[in-house]
Amino acid sequence: MTVKNVREEALRILERVEKEGAYSNLLLNHVLNEGRIAEKDSNLLTELVYGTIKRKNTLDYYLGHFINKGISTLDSWVLQLLRLSLYQLIYLDRIPDRAVVHEAVNIAKKRGHKGVSSLVNGVLRSVQRQGVPNIDSSLSTLEKLSIETSHPVWLLEEWRETYGTEQAEKMAYKNLETPYVTIRVNRLQTKKETVKYKLENHHDCQLDDGKLAPEALRVISGHVIGSEVYKTGDITVQDESSMLPSRLLDPKPGMLVLDACAAPGGKTTHMAEMMDNEGDIHAFDIHRKKVGLIDEQASRLGISIIKADALDARKLTSRFETLRFDRILVDAPCSGYGVIRRKPELKWQKQKEDLERFPGIQLSILEEASELLKEGGRLVYSTCTVRKEENEEVVEMFLKNNRDFVRDSSASENFPSPLQEFDKEKDGQVTILPHYFDTDGFFMAALKKKNKGNNF
Numbered sequence: 001m002t003v004k005n006v007r008e009e010a011l012r013i014l015e016r017v018e019k020e021g022a023y024s025n026l027l028l029n030h031v032l033n034e035g036r037i038a039e040k041d042s043n044l045l046t047e048l049v050y051g052t053i054k055r056k057n058t059l060d061y062y063l064g065h066f067i068n069k070g071i072s073t074l075d076s077w078v079l080q081l082l083r084l085s086l087y088q089l090i091y092l093d094r095i096p097d098r099a100v101v102h103e104a105v106n107i108a109k110k111r112g113h114k115g116v117s118s119l120v121n122g123v124l125r126s127v128q129r130q131g132v133p134n135i136d137s138s139l140s141t142l143e144k145l146s147i148e149t150s151h152p153v154w155l156l157e158e159w160r161e162t163y164g165t166e167q168a169e170k171m172a173y174k175n176l177e178t179p180y181v182t183i184r185v186n187r188l189q190t191k192k193e194t195v196k197y198k199l200e201n202h203h204d205c206q207l208d209d210g211k212l213a214p215e216a217l218r219v220i221s222g223h224v225i226g227s228e229v230y231k232t233g234d235i236t237v238q239d240e241s242s243m244l245p246s247r248l249l250d251p252k253p254g255m256l257v258l259d260a261c262a263a264p265g266g267k268t269t270h271m272a273e274m275m276d277n278e279g280d281i282h283a284f285d286i287h288r289k290k291v292g293l294i295d296e297q298a299s300r301l302g303i304s305i306i307k308a309d310a311l312d313a314r315k316l317t318s319r320f321e322t323l324r325f326d327r328i329l330v331d332a333p334c335s336g337y338g339v340i341r342r343k344p345e346l347k348w349q350k351q352k353e354d355l356e357r358f359p360g361i362q363l364s365i366l367e368e369a370s371e372l373l374k375e376g377g378r379l380v381y382s383t384c385t386v387r388k389e390e391n392e393e394v395v396e397m398f399l400k401n402n403r404d405f406v407r408d409s410s411a412s413e414n415f416p417s418p419l420q421e422f423d424k425e426k427d428g429q430v431t432i433l434p435h436y437f438d439t440d441g442f443f444m445a446a447l448k449k450k451n452k453g454n455n456f
Helices: 008-019 026-034 038-054 057-062 075-093 095-110 114-130 141-149 153-163 167-172 192-202 240-247 266-274 288-300 313-318 357-370 393-400 409-414
Strands: 181-185 206-209 217-222 233-237 255-258 280-285 306-312 325-331 372-383 405-407 428-432 444-447
Touching: 008 026, 008 038, 008 075, 008 095, 026 038, 038 057, 038 075, 057 075, 057 141, 075 095, 075 114, 095 114, 114 313, 141 153, 141 167, 153 167, 192 206, 192 217, 192 240, 192 325, 217 240, 233 266, 240 266, 240 325, 240 372, 240 409, 240 444, 255 266, 266 288, 266 306, 266 325, 280 288, 288 306, 313 357, 325 357, 357 372, 357 393, 372 393, 393 405, 393 444, 409 444
Parallel strands: 255 280, 255 325, 280 306, 325 372
Antiparallel strands: 181 217, 181 233, 206 217, 372 444, 405 444, 428 444
8 A cells, every 4th residue: 555645645535524525534544544644644644634624714714814815716625735734834833834835835736736836835935924813803702712613603603502601612612622532441351450451551551540431441642443452352442421321221131122323333332231241232223334333343342132233213113013122222313513523524514404304303213212112111312412402302392292201310320420410400311511521522311111000
């Protein structure tokens, strides 16, 4: 495999994200796994791609002051090259400015004509001489925050209306930070202390305990994916917030469990570990190619109780009899605005009107899955977004339409102690914002199907 120039490869990824709506994390993983970039440059490639996308709005504001006709007149690849180069000039201290400009001009010469390379050179030299402009003081508070934190105004406005100005600002600034890699220890095979010892002493990693989930370790430095600890199934990479829906559901050994929207299988395998690999878990995803990811995870972790298949979760009753499952997890498809730190392009790929379809899909899945729950059984609804329309309002509508369900207050005891204060009503429902515990944003709610003749 030919090793590529790191900035050319970053530019190629940025173009695909911009033009095709591709996910940066998937493209980066593909490039790094293929070995198209020298190992010594892998961290730089990741920083260039994520950083440029994260700061897109800010970079465009600055560039607009140096391009007379406006950035909208630029070819897409030229704009991406300028964003990429300006990101390095402003935010990366270890790369000399002259090297940034030299690389950018060379790429421009290779891909365009002399006029393009002259433009790129002129813009970047002007930035070097003049510095970037201050943000216009006449802009509204939200417009300034939009430029400072590089978020769409409409999204910040929505957060402000839901959580208040202070929380919205904290969330926006937190989304500019690099998230931790967190691992879940496979209790079927090992203990947390053993994993920590092996990774720190044999693989040159530094780890801390997680802030929420007892089975979590936070990776401060080092690479865990290539370690023997990972290959032998002792750990899974999973954010702590993502570990909590399974803990809220609290599946027991021997139970029959349904995971309605399961790929790539992090929560599915977590439940199997909690069940001591005893019982049955039926796991589904609408995309057949993603079902293989669940099987791969289960195989690596030594789990045998998961039966994975492709199925639209809105058609679950076509596969199973009603009133069958002890526990059901509906980790519904959503806008994903709780994981912007990991997928920064989510900020830019959708407008508010594009999100209107989600609550209908989520409610349909929730109502379909609920038909399969036993009386007295528990269902957990979760998303990795922080939008009230996809979270609290979906649960409220479901409860309004399904009088045989109530909030499962007994599930509140399954929340780890740091999270208890956020479950103020003790009704098994909580929203985690990214800045609360430096984890992904998440929502989860536990519901219970009444027993017949029981009016509680």
